[in-house]
Amino acid sequence: MASANDEIEALIALMARLPGLGPRSARRAVLHLIRRRGALMAPLAAAMAHVAETARECAVCGNIATGDLCDICLNPARATGEICVVEDVADLWAMERGQAFRGRYHVLGGTLSALDAVGPDELGIPRLLERTRAEAISEVILALNATVEGQTTAHYIAEALEGSGVSVTSLAQGVPIGGELDYLDDGTIQAALRARKRF
Amino acid sequence: MASANDEIEALIALMARLPGLGPRSARRAVLHLIRRRGALMAPLAAAMAHVAETARECAVCGNIATGDLCDICLNPARATGEICVVEDVADLWAMERGQAFRGRYHVLGGTLSALDAVGPDELGIPRLLERTRAEAISEVILALNATVEGQTTAHYIAEALEGSGVSVTSLAQGVPIGGELDYLDDGTIQAALRARKRF
Ligand SMILES: [Zn+2]
Ligand SMILES: [Zn+2]
Numbered sequence: 146m147a148s149a150n151d152e153i154e155a156l157i158a159l160m161a162r163l164p165g166l167g168p169r170s171a172r173r174a175v176l177h178l179i180r181r182r183g184a185l186m187a188p189l190a191a192a193m194a195h196v197a198e199t200a201r202e203c204a205v206c207g208n209i210a211t212g213d214l215c216d217i218c219l220n221p222a223r224a225t226g227e228i229c230v231v232e233d234v235a236d237l238w239a240m241e242r243g244q245a246f247r248g249r250y251h252v253l254g255g256t257l258s259a260l261d262a263v264g265p266d267e268l269g270i271p272r273l274l275e276r277t278r279a280e281a282i283s284e285v286i287l288a289l290n291a292t293v294e295g296q297t298t299a300h301y302i303a304e305a306l307e308g309s310g311v312s313v314t315s316l317a318q319g320v321p322i323g324g325e326l327d328y329l330d331d332g333t334i335q336a337a338l339r340a341r342k343r344f
Numbered sequence: 345m346a347s348a349n350d351e352i353e354a355l356i357a358l359m360a361r362l363p364g365l366g367p368r369s370a371r372r373a374v375l376h377l378i379r380r381r382g383a384l385m386a387p388l389a390a391a392m393a394h395v396a397e398t399a400r401e402c403a404v405c406g407n408i409a410t411g412d413l414c415d416i417c418l419n420p421a422r423a424t425g426e427i428c429v430v431e432d433v434a435d436l437w438a439m440e441r442g443q444a445f446r447g448r449y450h451v452l453g454g455t456l457s458a459l460d461a462v463g464p465d466e467l468g469i470p471r472l473l474e475r476t477r478a479e480a481i482s483e484v485i486l487a488l489n490a491t492v493e494g495q496t497t498a499h500y501i502a503e504a505l506e507g508s509g510v511s512v513t514s515l516a517q518g519v520p521i522g523g524e525l526d527y528l529d530d531g532t533i534q535a536a537l538r539a540r541k542r543f
Contacts, residue, residue, distance in 0.1 A: 150409070150410055150414070150415045152391070152394060152395055152398070152410060153395055153399070153408060153410070155391055156388075156391040156392060156395050159384065159387060159388040159391055160388070162384055163373045163376060163377070164369070164372050164373055164376050165364065165365060165369040165372065165373060166364060166365070166373075170363070170364040172434075172437060173363050173364065173434060173526075174362045174363055174364060174365075175395075176408070176433055176434055176437070177362060177363050178362070178392070178395075178396070179395065179396075179399045179408055182395070182396045182399055183396075185358065185361055186392060186395070186396040187393065187396040187397075188358060189355075189358040189359070189392060190389050190390075190392035190393035190396055191389075191393070192351070192354055192355040192358055193355060193377070193385060193388060193389035193392065194386065194389035194390070194393065195351060196351055196352055196355050196374075196377075196378065196381070196385070197377070197378075197381040197382075197385040197386040197389055198386075199351070200352070200378045200381055209352060209375070209378055210349070211349055211351060211352070215349075216349045234375055235371070235372060235375055238371060238375075327372075
């Protein structure tokens with residue numbers, strides 16, 4: 146295609162790999178960026194390069210961090226004795242938007258799946274158990290998606306913590322069946338957290 | 345919000361300014377990028393920085409270029425004596441996707457509008473008339489959107505070229521009333537170009 150030159154086409158192809166942008170919308174986004182190349186495109190490129198260089202997984206909880214530990218693990222005010230277990234970082238961000246939880250997180254990075262050979266080790270569940278002891282945790286809140294896989298994983302963690310003295314709760318009211326946390330509005334997440342029940 | 349650190353929040357805010365991405369989808373896109381920071385985020389940042397640095401308007405036609413002239417104006421095979429007039433670069437790209445037009449372009453950058461004080465000079469219409477002489481143009485194809493503003497502008501250009509010996513045509517069959525070129529499929533644009541009629 147001779148519509149734009151090779152460098153611009155290469156940029157469009159990279160943009161089209163973002164979720165939510167197809168080839169057509171990537172083209173519109175690139176055109177938008179070129180029109181605002183000083184005010185938007187250059188700062189965006191710089192911010193992206195910087196985050197690409199510095200971002201990594203928090204060594205403790207699995208959240209995105211720009212150092213060894215994430216801002217939440219570095220914040221002593223969040224050592225509340227509570228750990229909220231989420232499937233992925235998008236869910237952690239969704240919980241944070243709710244602004245109702247003040248403890249720390251444990252990001253599993255997925256759910257148990259015999260088919261995909263994802264076992265407890267792959268999800269860092271032994272590390273979670275270790276954390277409940279090392280960080281004197283009194284409550285583990287399971288904020289997993291209301292899917293079969295999410296609930297299977299929740300049951301596994303609840304059983305693993307049985308007899309440990311740690312209270313295991315789960316988000317309850319407000320999470321729709323089959324619903325994904327990341328798509329819920331902030332109020333729903335707040336209500337679900339307030340109404341959490343013993344698992 | 346403490347969900348991610350300030351640098352990541354800044355990146356999300358910049359991404360949310362792209363067309364087609366809201367705050368929520370910008371967040372998902374950034375998370376996607378961070379997960380693929382080596383394979384996607386770093387190359388995307390570099391491509392974006394490079395294009396931000398080099399992209400400009402073609403001095404002849406108004407297309408996006410990475411030098412003084414765009415690839416189409418630099419290509420001698422496209423000196424066919426035809427100029428296709430479009431409202432903006434997105435429309436030029438849409439025409440190129442149709443792969444039916446082999447001549448050169450003139451990007452107006454808008455339409456005539458008394459309300460917004462956009463006159464012929466703002467749209468480079470005197471420069472278009474100058475080009476028809478300097479480039480020995482035999483046909484000007486008006487590929488403007490089928491909106492009131494687009495057609496007003498088309499009429500103005502057709503009148504300005506009256507008596508110049510340049511044949512003025514317009515895209516006809518296939519462009520729906522009120523339709524915007526950039527949203528048409530490639531086949532429709534090809535058919536509209538083939539069936540172009542004298543304006
Ligand atoms: Zn952390
Ligand atoms: Zn050009």
